[in-house]
Amino acid sequence: MNRLPLEKKVLSENDRLAANLREHFRDYGILCLNLISSPGSGKTSLLERTLEALPQSECAAVLTGDIQTENDANRLRRFGFPVKQITTGGTCHLDARMIERHLADWKLEEIDVLFIENVGNLVCPSSYDLGEAAKIVMLSVTEGDDKPLKYPSIFFKSELLVLNKVDLLPYVPFNIVSAEENAHRINPGIEIVRVSCTTGNGLAEWMTWLDRKQRALRAGSPQMVS
């Protein structure tokens, strides 16, 4: 019996495509953000609010993933930005090849910020690099405040935690301080914004974070956070 060393990543093909995408995004000056949460946390609502609030000078684009239906893309198209639905047909996450394929006929030079709304799932999307500048994890107060401990991988890999539906806090047994402590336990460097996409509360902070990321990208240092 002969043992051959393989020493390579299982997802090496995905990582290679993601590295190409990241290079493209950098060349075109596109801030690419990968938004991940459970189904129903409010990813599409956050994007609706964001597209509505973006300055006229900014061109956003959205790739939105779901197992089936064009519903999310239909909700987002009314803001006049390019939007494409990626229906995975059963797959529980987006991968770099799907992103590459769906970007093919867009004019990348016209896009400033690309939002990728991943398939609703806190587990699988965390393993697939899509070439994004940052992952953003969203958690809503109608879920459990221990979610960061139950699904640590995505909280560990995200730069920002968006805590959504804070207008419902008086009606649900969600301890927001405990949720934030749990997130910091998994990832001490994670930034947190509390928002309500229904009332608009906290959205200014989210837009400030977004603006800061764009400035950092333009300054030629996508990793810079301040």
Place this chain on the structure above:
Amino acid sequence: MHEMGIASLIIEAVKKEMAGRPLDRAEKVGIRIGALTALDQSALQFCFEVVTRDTELERLKLEVDCVPRRHRCPNCPNEFEVKDYDFDCPRCGSFAPECISGDELELAFLEVEEHEPTTA
């Protein structure tokens, strides 16, 4: 939850490796999975059996090496395994958030039974 996809990627990698060895038979493939990947080992074994069943790789075994999450202390050179999200260095008590392993999803080795070409 995405163990089926991962099992298929492992098989693809084995097939690629074996393409240049038409006479040999792959017996076992070894992978390393880190605690942060959230992959379930028994689900992965099950998916692996399903994707190899009734194929030329039916006899192929999967060996999984689980890699724990390890952190490095910024104050003393200690490296330690993180349990229950306690990031304090067990040696000096400093807060040590730097993760050095646990995110692996790697192919480690392939064991093949080699067959010499028969001379006709």
